Amino acid sequence: MPANVVSQSSRPGLLDKKFKSLGLEYDFDFVLHLPLRYEDETAIHKISQIYPGMSVQLEGVVTHSEVIFKPRKQLLATFKDDTGQISLRWIHFYPSQQKMLEKGGLIRIRGEVRGSSMWGFELIHPKISKAGEALPKTLTPVYPTTEGLAQPSIRKAVLAALSRTVLDDTLPEVIQQKYQLPDFAQAIQALHHPAVGTDPESLTQKLHPAWLRIKFDELLAQQLALAAARAARQQKKSFPMSLKPGKLAASLLAGLEFSLTAAQKKVIDEINHDLQQAYPMHRLLQGDVGSGKTVVAAMAAATALENGFQVAIMAPTEILAEQHFIKMKKWFDPLGIEVAWLSGSLRAKAKQEAVDSIANGKARLVIGTQALIQKNVDFQLLGLMIVDEQHRFGVGQRLSLSRKGEHLLQNQYMVPHQLNMSATPIPRSLAMTFLADLEVSVIDELPPGRTPVITKLFSDNRRDELLAHVRHEVKKGRQVYWVCPLVEESEVLQLQTAVDTHARLQEELTDVRSGLLHGRLNTQEKAKVMGDFVRHDLDLLVATTVIEVGVDVPNASLMIIEHAERFGLAQLHQLRGRVGRGQANSVCVLLYQQPLSKVAAQRLKAMYETTDGFEIARRDLEQRGPGEFLGVKQSGLALMRFADIEADYLIVEKAREAARELRENYPDAVARHLHRWMRGKEDYIRT
Numbered sequence: 001m002p003a004n005v006v007s008q009s010s011r012p013g014l015l016d017k018k019f020k021s022l023g024l025e026y027d028f029d030f031v032l033h034l035p036l037r038y039e040d041e042t043a044i045h046k047i048s049q050i051y052p053g054m055s056v057q058l059e060g061v062v063t064h065s066e067v068i069f070k071p072r073k074q075l076l077a078t079f080k081d082d083t084g085q086i087s088l089r090w091i092h093f094y095p096s097q098q099k100m101l102e103k104g105g106l107i108r109i110r111g112e113v114r115g116s117s118m119w120g121f122e123l124i125h126p127k128i129s130k131a132g133e134a135l136p137k138t139l140t141p142v143y144p145t146t147e148g149l150a151q152p153s154i155r156k157a158v159l160a161a162l163s164r165t166v167l168d169d170t171l172p173e174v175i176q177q178k179y180q181l182p183d184f185a186q187a188i189q190a191l192h193h194p195a196v197g198t199d200p201e202s203l204t205q206k207l208h209p210a211w212l213r214i215k216f217d218e219l220l221a222q223q224l225a226l227a228a229a230r231a232a233r234q235q236k237k238s239f240p241m242s243l244k245p246g247k248l249a250a251s252l253l254a255g256l257e258f259s260l261t262a263a264q265k266k267v268i269d270e271i272n273h274d275l276q277q278a279y280p281m282h283r284l285l286q287g288d289v290g291s292g293k294t295v296v297a298a299m300a301a302a303t304a305l306e307n308g309f310q311v312a313i314m315a316p317t318e319i320l321a322e323q324h325f326i327k328m329k330k331w332f333d334p335l336g337i338e339v340a341w342l343s344g345s346l347r348a349k350a351k352q353e354a355v356d357s358i359a360n361g362k363a364r365l366v367i368g369t370q371a372l373i374q375k376n377v378d379f380q381l382l383g384l385m386i387v388d389e390q391h392r393f394g395v396g397q398r399l400s401l402s403r404k405g406e407h408l409l410q411n412q413y414m415v416p417h418q419l420n421m422s423a424t425p426i427p428r429s430l431a432m433t434f435l436a437d438l439e440v441s442v443i444d445e446l447p448p449g450r451t452p453v454i455t456k457l458f459s460d461n462r463r464d465e466l467l468a469h470v471r472h473e474v475k476k477g478r479q480v481y482w483v484c485p486l487v488e489e490s491e492v493l494q495l496q497t498a499v500d501t502h503a504r505l506q507e508e509l510t511d512v513r514s515g516l517l518h519g520r521l522n523t524q525e526k527a528k529v530m531g532d533f534v535r536h537d538l539d540l541l542v543a544t545t546v547i548e549v550g551v552d553v554p555n556a557s558l559m560i561i562e563h564a565e566r567f568g569l570a571q572l573h574q575l576r577g578r579v580g581r582g583q584a585n586s587v588c589v590l591l592y593q594q595p596l597s598k599v600a601a602q603r604l605k606a607m608y609e610t611t612d613g614f615e616i617a618r619r620d621l622e623q624r625g626p627g628e629f630l631g632v633k634q635s636g637l638a639l640m641r642f643a644d645i646e647a648d649y650l651i652v653e654k655a656r657e658a659a660r661e662l663r664e665n666y667p668d669a670v671a672r673h674l675h676r677w678m679r680g681k682e683d684y685i686r687t
């Protein structure tokens, strides 16, 4: 057991286990175990002053007590002080309590007043103690606890930890003054044992200046940790690339059927800047659905390829990876670059061939799923890895790919450059708090000529109207997606629903060529259906959410999402993003079934009101909270205990600024602060 583990009990093992289940192990854990609320035990009240709902503490005598059995067994007593009398009642009680009441004499009781002045006040299950004991001088804390761990035990342990811990301030006085922060030790004291008269609301709502200090310190630690992670990355070595050759990138550009938007050019410049550094790039490329991230990735790949490195593109689903493969092949084949494909579902022979050509360097650009991080895959010289939909991968998976590119060169480990892509925009507040270790590029402009998708909300009973709409669109030479409902409870049921929907639509729309795409099809079957749709051999694609990301058929102009109320906001936005990718006016119909829950109604309303991915992301964050939003134990979310990144946005900004100042001018303070707040949590900030 570490030396400073608190153990105050006669059965330390058991108590320590309970503390541990609350995350309390070291003294400083107890110091930061802050109360949920407070009780005021600093005064003795008089019965004549009390009112219902009031927490009271009274001293007086029990004049009568009895156990009654109707309507059930309970212990009743009458309690009196020099101003009046009230009833006490216990539904569960021990004989010892009963005895204590019978004994008479002056006692102190505590509890919440119930009843009315007309029928008389009573306290249910009041706490009893000896009269005349010294009263506390501060409010009494009520801590978060767990079953079997009573408040007095936690209070005692916290008090002991506080007395043993030196709470010196980690921040220099100038910083405290600049950001108007109370002293740390005083803040901690004020939260555990607030002075009488402190507004309890300001404490429980976490608005008291003492709370400001704690939240500030927490956010500051996070910013410092992320900055440290970034600095550590910059100490690592990567392959500085040259932009000089330029021919491959130029030929790629010349072959495109469109010219790049200003936003695409800007982010390509940002990426190229990173690729020229001798430390690894770690950049997140954000762009709304359909904003044209793929070609940006291709341009980054061109730079690395031209410098003699291999490039890997990893995507979370086969369909998405395959879409990338098709595009990259189309772009790079004519330029003499060998593009390889690797996925789990490849036959053994084809897989071996792919693995071999990756290892011997024949394959220059490798595209695939998680299969890329399997043990037997070795690159000859991986210089750039591109991870699409990065938030769908765990930190570990991204690290594994990165390790495949690690190279010992002149006794120095070289780490490949990394470009992460995401079509789920991350709200600014989240990005600032959690992704401070990433450089962020945003494609904030859609290719020209796009008209925003019009979103329509239809209740289920207008299905017939929709069928006419589908026919009309197909007649115009356009294509349609029909997304089957999500059945979260069962994959089998979901599959069945998709098959049924397809069969029914085939009957209803005899003149429309339709195909069915779902997760259970094997790769060839999927590729066939998708290929048919891309070539416009199919007019209607009935699909499950496998089409959520990456599918790019600019001729598709109508999307119908059945049971839209079952989908999350980000998912709906992604799905809707499959239309409106070309010049045609597009429509997305969200079919819903009544009754709608309040949250579902809010989601559909958000979809109706905006097509801006960042606004959708903001509302999603509001509805789901950051934990849900970021998914996997991502970039330090678990470090937030006290601050709320949305509500405390202003503190986040201040903490960022302070982190910069501290790093520049007060390295000792940085070390002290990180030591205090980050011990044992280093893993969270590895990215």
Ligand SMILES: Nc1ncnc2c1ncn2[C@@H]1O[C@H](COP(=O)(O)OP(=O)(O)OP(=O)(O)O)[C@@H](O)[C@H]1O
Pocket: 258, 259, 260, 261, 264, 287, 288, 289, 290, 291, 292, 293, 294, 295, 423, 447, 448, 549, 550, 551, 552, 554, 577, 578, 581
């Ligand atoms: N500058 C441009 N001008 C015109 N069309 C473009 C431009 N850039 C990309 N496109 C086209 O826009 C469509 C969407 O591009 P892309 O597939 O790269 O989007 P994305 O950002 O990956 O979107 P999503 O995340 O929704 O898959 C493609 O058909 C692509 O060819």
